[in-house]
Amino acid sequence: MKIGYLLVSCVSAICICIVADAQRIKGSDTLLPLTQELAEEYLAGHPDAEVIVTGGGSGVGIAALPENTTDIAMASRRIKFGEKMKFAELGLDAREVIVAYDALAVVVNPSNPVSRLTREQLEAIFRGKITNWKDVGGEDRKIVVYSRETSSGTYEFFKESVLENKNYMSSILSMPATGAIIQSVRQTKGAIGYIGLAYLNPYVKAVAVSYDGGAHYAVPSVETAADGSYPIVRPLYYYYDSRKEEAVSPFISYALSDEGQKSVLSQGFVPVSLDKDAVPSD
16 A cells, blocks of 8 residues: 555656646637647657647636746737736736737628628627628528627627727627637527637638728638738737746747748738738639
8 A cells, every 4th residue: 555655646746747847838719729739849849848738718828827827828819907917016027929810700600691791780790789680681580699708818809809899799698619609600590700710611601891881891811811901810929927938938939930930821820920922822
């Protein structure tokens, strides 16, 4: 019994040491698949390193920094003033790095004949002012509105860009992750939601969006995000405590390297240079 207990204790101690030495990255579900891919590539060239990547939302990642439960916070929105103040109170200096850009796609069920919407129409839909698809050129069908939960940076950015910081409708259906929005829109004919460009698939339909009252529309793509014709584009961030710069720099440097930015592009995001000449055309 004593020998067995000793072996278990030793194994537990080893596991604790491994986790303590690992590079911990937590936060935005939008950035999750990209960071997982970057981590795999980074580890291929650094076999002695360890990177642990988990989601949970931008707010969760940023909150984990002062709690020292992550080394890098992934965020699809900028850090808030209140979060900065909390860091300052603890004597922390949060550093910001833009690792990629993302187009936010507004998606509907593939059977929905509506293929384009203005920003004003989107605002009215997500605020509950327009409740039937017939009012925007569609069928006589109730609009079912899906959104991310309030801790999501995607929720914050959509509110800022599309709703111009007005409140969502009180009866909006909040989803815990992008996959849940895709599944719900796929199964509900009258549904509408929003997801990151990298998550687009044949089970949902992205609509063209206009920010100039219907004069010009653009569908979300890497190309339209890079050339500025698609209006709902945001930066994606890594945040870290400046005291950990030496520890996190190798991974962040890889993410920003030419090789890392090729992965950014291949995953459906826009490289930090926003260089339209580097984006392959169809």
